[in-house]
Amino acid sequence: MTTDSPVRGRRRRLSAADQARIAAGLVGGAVAGASRRLGARVAPVGRTVLGRVAPVVRVVSTLGWIVLASAVVSVVLAVWLGWAEFAFIAATLIAALLIAAAFVFGRSTYRVGIELNPRRVVAGDRALGRLTVANSGSRPVLPTRMELPVGDGQADFTIPRLAPGAETEELFAVPTARRALILAGPALSVRGDQLGLLRRTHRWTDQIELFVHPKTVRLAATARGLVRDLEGQTTKVITDSDLAFHALRTYEPGDDIRNVHWRTSARTGQLMVRQYQETRRSQLLLAFDAERSHFASDEEFELGVSVLASVGCQVIREETEIRALWQGGPMRVTTPTALLDDSCRIQPVEGANPTLREFLRQATLRIAAPSLAVTVVGSQVDPAELRGAAALWGLDTETIVIRVDEAAEPRLTRLGRSMLLTVSALPELPALLKRAGR
Structure with missing residues (x-):
């Protein structure tokens, strides 16, 4: 009598298919384990080799790789076709690479410094920089070339032969026509041939920051709106x-x-x-909407940043509690200088939030309702969005919207619960805020 259920203590005979699957699993597991062990042994060796080869490979420029590839192709064609012309081309290219290699050898003993004077300027003011290079070694240093990135540009300097202890300096001007955070450095010494086949650089300094602050206007003490009080x-x-x-x-x-x-x-x-x-206690929320589509031009965007900085600096001077923010996060409000430094980092954003209300809601989730909310927006914001943003806070919060529009007339109007200030130029701001405060 047979039964379908297995009997305890009796071995069940496996079919040929089951035996094949088990064998394949055992073999696969063994192969995977061997691969992992081999990879664990090969990985350190590969990293070591890569660490040794990478500095050599980085010396070769794009043009150098083209010349090297052309030399290899010329050698192959010379051997295959037997043409002496390709052999001559290969010899010329290889000789050029060998001559270029002689220019990258050597060690420099420089002491390099970068100075910016001043470190903080207002847009349009002049800022100068100084690059100092000294020979800190005991032997003369051959002439070299220094590269100094400044913002989006680059300054090139030819450093002459320096005797031990000798020093040279180079002056340069920094463009400060627009608000920006300009990074100067690092200073790089460049060794290489005149054709640019090989290029070896050495970094001597770190980057330093130059803050080009937005233009601001001084506001009257009573122009900060409805937040002036003694006890609250x-x-x-x-x-x-x-x-x-x-x-x-x-x-x-x-x-x-x-x-x-x-x-x-x-x-x-x-x-x-x-x-x-x-x-x-008076608490002011100062928000800047940096959505690119909400501004008609880059000049209008810069006007908005100037309005933000002007209002924020005045409130900080009067020691009123303030929070300032934009789509990039909160801004430092400990001192006017800190706020101006952070305003240099403001850049247009695209599609960060679906609406202005959503931006303000996300940015203020963890803070208490302010006594006054001031929002700086561009001219392309829909009035319905402004009304929706004003409804975000309760009736105890006064709301002021400052809209920058270079093509409009300055005016003060009501938009639902909000007070709407239209500013076409920065000098108009003090009078409009004074009227709003009254």
Whole structure:
């Protein structure tokens, strides 16, 4: 009698197909294990070889690789076709590479420094730089060439032969026509032939930063809007304990006995307690919408950054609590200089957020509702987006939108709950903010 269920203690005979699959799995596992062990042994050797070969390969320029490939092809054609012309071409190209190799050998003993004076300028002001190269060794150094990247450009200097202890300096001007964060350096010494077949560089310095601040305008002390206070900003919320007195009401069980107004209670014959208007510490939120499609031109974008910096610096000087941000993240507001430095990093963004409201919502998720929210936007923002952004905060938050539009007339209007300031030039900002504050 047979049964389909396996019997304990009895061995089950495997079919030929099962045996083949098990054998294949064992062989595959063994091969994979051997491959991993071999890879673990070969990887360090490969990294060592690559570390030795990479510096040599980097010396050869693109033109050098073309010359080397042409020499190899010429040798092959000379051997295959037996043409002396290709042999002559191959010899010429190889000789050029050998001569170029003689220019990359040698060691320099330089002490290099980069100075920028000043390190912070306003757009349009002049900034100068100085490159100093000294021979710190005990032997003369042959002439060489120094390359110094400055922003998007590059300055080239020919350094003469320097005796031990000798020093030379080179002056250069930095373009500062527009707001930017300009990186100068690193200074590189270049060894190579005149044809540019081989090129060996050595880095001598790190990068240094030059902050080209946006143009700003000084605002009046009363032009920062509705945030000026001594003990806090008064709101419409009624509370039982604060500083701004509102009214008296009849005593109810549970009221603090310290709030009883005894003189009025004696006159009316019933207990009367004080009510107050809630006051909050002034907190200003300053946001800049850097979406490229919201600005008509690059000049309009720069005007927006200048407006942001002008408002932010004035609020910081008056020691009001402030948060400044854009799509790239929060900005430092400890000092006006810190804010201006961070404003140099603002660049147009594309498609960072679907709407202006979404940008402000994401950026303010973890901060308390401000007492005043100021948003700087471009001329291409739809008014519906501005109204939607203003509805993000409660009724206790005053909202001001500063729209930069070089083609419009300066004006102050209402847009739903927001106060809308249209600025076409930076000098118009102080008068408009003063009107908004009143």
